[in-house]
Amino acid sequence: MNTPLNIKLFDTDIEQAPIRSGFGEGLVLAGRADERVVALCCDLTESTKMDAFAKEFPKRFFEMGIMEQSSASVASGMAAMGKVPFLSSYAMFSPGRNWEQIRTTICYNDRPVKIVGSHAGVSVGPDGGTHQAIEDIALTRVIPRMVVIVPCDSIEARKATIAMAQTNSPTYLRLAREKTPIITTEDTSFEIGKAQIFYRPEQAPVKVGIIACGALVYNAIIAAHELESEGIGAVVMNIGTIKPMDRTAVVALAKECGRIVTVEEHQVAGGMGSAVAEVLAVEHPTKIAFVGAHDKFGQSGTPEELIHHYGMDKEGIKYAVRVVLG
Amino acid sequence: MTHLHDDKIKFLEEKAIEVRKSIIEMLVEAKSGHTAGPLGMADIFTAFYFHILKHDPQNPTWEDRDRVVLSNGHICPVLYSAMAHVGYFPVEELKTLRKFGSRLQGHPHREWLPMLETSSGPLGEGLSQAVGMAMVDRLDRGQNSNRTVYCFLGDGELNEGQVWEAAMLAGKEKLHNLVAIVDRNNIQIDGFTETVMPLEPITDKWRAFGWHVLEIDGHNMESIVDAVDEARAIFEKPSVIIAHTIPGKDVDMFESDYKWHGNPPNKQQGDQALATLRTLGGKIKSEHE
Numbered sequence: 001m002n003t004p005l006n007i008k009l010f011d012t013d014i015e016q017a018p019i020r021s022g023f024g025e026g027l028v029l030a031g032r033a034d035e036r037v038v039a040l041c042c043d044l045t046e047s048t049k050m051d052a053f054a055k056e057f058p059k060r061f062f063e064m065g066i067m068e069q070s071s072a073s074v075a076s077g078m079a080a081m082g083k084v085p086f087l088s089s090y091a092m093f094s095p096g097r098n099w100e101q102i103r104t105t106i107c108y109n110d111r112p113v114k115i116v117g118s119h120a121g122v123s124v125g126p127d128g129g130t131h132q133a134i135e136d137i138a139l140t141r142v143i144p145r146m147v148v149i150v151p152c153d154s155i156e157a158r159k160a161t162i163a164m165a166q167t168n169s170p171t172y173l174r175l176a177r178e179k180t181p182i183i184t185t186e187d188t189s190f191e192i193g194k195a196q197i198f199y200r201p202e203q204a205p206v207k208v209g210i211i212a213c214g215a216l217v218y219n220a221i222i223a224a225h226e227l228e229s230e231g232i233g234a235v236v237m238n239i240g241t242i243k244p245m246d247r248t249a250v251v252a253l254a255k256e257c258g259r260i261v262t263v264e265e266h267q268v269a270g271g272m273g274s275a276v277a278e279v280l281a282v283e284h285p286t287k288i289a290f291v292g293a294h295d296k297f298g299q300s301g302t303p304e305e306l307i308h309h310y311g312m313d314k315e316g317i318k319y320a321v322r323v324v325l326g
Numbered sequence: 327m328t329h330l331h332d333d334k335i336k337f338l339e340e341k342a343i344e345v346r347k348s349i350i351e352m353l354v355e356a357k358s359g360h361t362a363g364p365l366g367m368a369d370i371f372t373a374f375y376f377h378i379l380k381h382d383p384q385n386p387t388w389e390d391r392d393r394v395v396l397s398n399g400h401i402c403p404v405l406y407s408a409m410a411h412v413g414y415f416p417v418e419e420l421k422t423l424r425k426f427g428s429r430l431q432g433h434p435h436r437e438w439l440p441m442l443e444t445s446s447g448p449l450g451e452g453l454s455q456a457v458g459m460a461m462v463d464r465l466d467r468g469q470n471s472n473r474t475v476y477c478f479l480g481d482g483e484l485n486e487g488q489v490w491e492a493a494m495l496a497g498k499e500k501l502h503n504l505v506a507i508v509d510r511n512n513i514q515i516d517g518f519t520e521t522v523m524p525l526e527p528i529t530d531k532w533r534a535f536g537w538h539v540l541e542i543d544g545h546n547m548e549s550i551v552d553a554v555d556e557a558r559a560i561f562e563k564p565s566v567i568i569a570h571t572i573p574g575k576d577v578d579m580f581e582s583d584y585k586w587h588g589n590p591p592n593k594q595q596g597d598q599a600l601a602t603l604r605t606l607g608g609k610i611k612s613e614h615e
Binding site: 038059060062064065067069070071072073074075076077078079080081082083085100101104105108109110 | 393395435436437443444445446447448451452454455456457458459460461462463465466487488491492494495
């Protein structure tokens with residue numbers, strides 16, 4: 001490991017926190033650092049963790065009601081007047097419902113609006129498929145200028161929020177609802193556009209590289225740890241920024257490992273794995289297995305049941321590794 | 327703004343003819359684009375750019391300027407024409423409309439023409455942006471800000487649900503620094519608005535959303551200026567001016583024919599239009615006054 005991670009990474013009592021909580025903390029810090037930062041929420045203030053910002057900066061917080069489409073354009077108008085607006089809702093509705101407003105009034109207009117989509121992925125659980133955004137990475141990364149960030153834990157989410165408040169780029173930040181093991185530490189580096197190696201086997205020869213994002217990075221690390229004891233060396237890369245992708249790191253991983261598995265709580269079509277494949281197809285054609293939703297909608301269940309059902313747990317990842325190794 | 331004297335009215339009416347001529351010329355040259363809406367809004371855009379707006383064509387990023395959001399981007403020939411005639415860029419450049427490499431994109435794009443406040447084209451999105459601007463104006467400068475945010479909308483555009491989301495928010499926020507101008511020309515691509523998707527009672531709808539509503543003849547310079555004066559004087563709510571206009575105004579063959587909504591004249595039609603472009607000898611009063 002070339003970056004300091006939580007020393008309790010492989011302990012059963014590893015600390016957990018929702019990734020969205022890190023956003024809430026980061027937004028307050030970004031607001032203190034820069035008075036241009038304003039926040040807009042669509043009737044989900046507590047749920048998307050904007051409540052702390054709303055409390056500390058009541059004049060810079062705007063309750064928009066259940067109006068995701070208009071709110072994206074309102075945020076654009078605020079950015080036109082020099083603000084750095086963060087707009088939060090559930091990912092299914094923003095960027096899900098308001099995609100064209102984001103494309104035209106934010107990205108085409110080149111306004112530094114930050115779209116924060118919470119409750120992404122099937123791990124939303126009992127609410128069911130209507131509320132499980134597994135298309136949002138595809139929707140956002142296809143828009144020119146848009147930066148797409150998928151933090152792996154609450155600490156990375158906090159750092160990402162602070163970092164994205166300081167750029168002039170329209171940005172999408174993808175968050176998850178459930179408590180997630182805390183992988184990183186205060187000392188773990190974070191930079192928009194940089195991927196990091198989170199696990200490097202020491203006891204087994206490297207045979208595969210696993211590229212993961214979001215809450216599933218933890219499952220990927222655990223899978224790699226177990227594979228190592230089975231004699232299969234897997235290097236795990238955390239790709240916190242989907243766009244712009246760290247092409248150098250991805251190509252280097254493919255060259256080192258020879259086989260790649262991508263892991264995301266998202267449709268395989270158009271998601272992070274597709275973005276990796278777009279890079280490797282051009283620069284270093286590599287056999288890839290994709291862990292994600294294979295052209296299926298989500299459904300109700302516990303997060304654990306759903307992560308297992310869609311093959312995104314450590315067993316599913318290990319299976320994908322064996323498949324890609326032939 | 328000062329009260330309009332007869333000389334000023336005459337000046338504005340003559341400017342409006344120049345703006346209309348350029349619209350026809352640029353559409354003929356472009357061989358595509360919208361005809362009826364731009365001609366119908368020529369008087370209003372002339373009144374704004376040559377009299378109402380607080381702006382400086384030599385300094386488009388002046389912080390104290392009023393903000394203009396064109397929501398129905400397809401009528402941009404009138405915006406481009408008014409901006410060129412008032413000095414934002416050379417009138418000659420109007421002939422590049424819709425051509426490869428031109429700053430005058432088929433629908434406005436602020437990346438190409440940075441003096442625009444926003445890009446537009448997809449309908450229904452302008453008012454939300456104008457609301458965002460007005461909210462920030464009040465946040466930064468308080469109730470005494472002397473900047474006004476103006477948003478131009480088409481009437482067919484009011485079919486879009488997003489317009490009413492924005493209208494609801496503006497009503498909630500009591501944005502007195504926001505003035506919307508609706509081009510009530512009664513046509514959209516598929517036909518007359520009341521056939522395609524009825525908008526009436528249009529004034530009741532806006533009032534119900536918390537807006538101060540004015541109705542004017544959109545070809546009468548005095549009415550236009552007076553309405554904006556009244557709108558700016560209303561302190562407790564946003565204002566909307568329902569401007570009754572004649573689509574294709576001042577060219578007989580274009581007037582009130584919805585087929586000219588989305589089509590340009592060819593060279594021959596353009597010559598004919600330029601030849602018949604009427605002067606506004608007398609002020610035209612609409613039936614709504």
